[in-house]
Amino acid sequence: MSKFRIGLLTGGGDCPGLNSVIRAVVKTAINNYGYEVIGFKDGYLGLVYNRFMKLGLSDVSGLLDRGGTILGTTNNFDPFRVLVDHDGEKQYRDLSDRVADTLRMHDIQCLIVIGGTNTINIAHRLIKEKGIRIVAIPKTIDNDVPETDVTIGFMTSVNTATQALDKLHSTAESHHRVMILEVMGAASGWVSLEAGIAGGADIILIPEIPYDTRKVARRILERKNQGKGFSIIVVSEGSRPLGDNLSQDPLADDDVQPFNGSGSRLAAELEKLTRLEVKVTVLGYLQRGGEPSPYDRILSTRLGVSAVNLIAEGQYNMMAAIRNDQHCPVQIADVAGKVKTVPLDGELVKIARSIGVSFGD
Numbered sequence: 151m152s153k154f155r156i157g158l159l160t161g162g163g164d165c166p167g168l169n170s171v172i173r174a175v176v177k178t179a180i181n182n183y184g185y186e187v188i189g190f191k192d193g194y195l196g197l198v199y200n201r202f203m204k205l206g207l208s209d210v211s212g213l214l215d216r217g218g219t220i221l222g223t224t225n226n227f228d229p230f231r232v233l234v235d236h237d238g239e240k241q242y243r244d245l246s247d248r249v250a251d252t253l254r255m256h257d258i259q260c261l262i263v264i265g266g267t268n269t270i271n272i273a274h275r276l277i278k279e280k281g282i283r284i285v286a287i288p289k290t291i292d293n294d295v296p297e298t299d300v301t302i303g304f305m306t307s308v309n310t311a312t313q314a315l316d317k318l319h320s321t322a323e324s325h326h327r328v329m330i331l332e333v334m335g336a337a338s339g340w341v342s343l344e345a346g347i348a349g350g351a352d353i354i355l356i357p358e359i360p361y362d363t364r365k366v367a368r369r370i371l372e373r374k375n376q377g378k379g380f381s382i383i384v385v386s387e388g389s390r391p392l393g394d395n396l397s398q399d400p401l402a403d404d405d406v407q408p409f410n411g412s413g414s415r416l417a418a419e420l421e422k423l424t425r426l427e428v429k430v431t432v433l434g435y436l437q438r439g440g441e442p443s444p445y446d447r448i449l450s451t452r453l454g455v456s457a458v459n460l461i462a463e464g465q466y467n468m469m470a471a472i473r474n475d476q477h478c479p480v481q482i483a484d485v486a487g488k489v490k491t492v493p494l495d496g497e498l499v500k501i502a503r504s505i506g507v508s509f510g511d
């Protein structure tokens with residue numbers, strides 16, 4: 151009798167912890183259940199074009215602390231809308247049937263997708279429209295996947311951003327400068343908020359709270375008058391000033407997300423208003439690269455093991471999730487189409503305000 155086979159892919163932007171979750175899935179599947187694991191390369195693209203690698207125990211040895219993903223990944227590849235060249239003309243085509251064909255060809259019983267909101271939304275459509283059995287594992291430095299407390303990669307990116315803030319503090323103080331750190335996070339402010347608290351930022355700007363540039367300037371000048379010649383600002387890439395017309399629809403197509411330049415734009419305005427020197431550091435992809443923190447290694451191992459256990463229990467179309475530090479799997483249908491943003495009345499915003507952090511509102 152042929153062995154039970156599962157498929158595995160990593161989709162969307164990479165993050166620290168992907169390799170550790172691949173390792174946990176493969177070890178659990180093979181050691182505990184005797185399954186075979188087929189990894190598809192570059193996210194859903196590998197399923198559409200049948201690019202794969204068999205994953206055995208030796209393939210995942212030494213992966214725990216390695217950044218990136220051995221499977222590769224792609225941002226914005228959607229099997230329901232693939233840009234193809236047809237007689238020299240670029241056209242979008244629905245190639246989602248090929249996903250089902252590839253899985254059938256490999257005799258795969260269930261697919262594990264490790265991804266963020268886009269990857270999970272596509273998984274939901276594949277379940278509904280193609281009848282594919284899927285288990286999802288939430289990852290993204292943005293921490294914006296609903297129904298789980300934390301996503302793989304988030305804590306490592308908070309560590310990276312916090313270290314950057316610590317370094318900026320010392321040079322800001324020496325030069326009496328205003329320092330802006332622009333961090334990623336798409337339309338949610340989790341990285342900015344948590345790194346801002348951990349790194350002692352004076353001002354934290356997040357997409358969920360449009361800011362008033364004059365209030366930000368006023369806080370900087372107040373600090374100067376109190377003898378603090380420097381200020382530290384952490385700004386999410388998706389933050390916007392009040393009245394800004396750019397769409398901040400968290401569900402908007404990634405192709406058109408205007409996530410860049412929030413730091414330099416703010417710096418130009420603040421220099422005019424404060425007449426102080428304002429410097430910008432864009433942390434960018436440093437937040438996504440490198441080794442996962444111990445927290446993320448543990449989280450990815452927990453979620454990887456949990457995903458395979460869900461398959462073994464026949465609990466398909468679920469997302470492995472953690473709530474209040476407990477495994478708490480949820481239906482993919484309850485996650486799809488949603489984005490977890492920072493609650494304005496949540497504890498973190500409140501404690502930041504209590505210790506005098508300004509959100510520019």
Ligand code: F6P
Pocket residue numbers: 163225266290291292334335336387409438
């Ligand atoms: O979703 C993760 C993320 O890093 C966002 O924070 C950021 O806006 C986006 O991906 C950048 O993606 P890309 O790799 O396409 O530049």
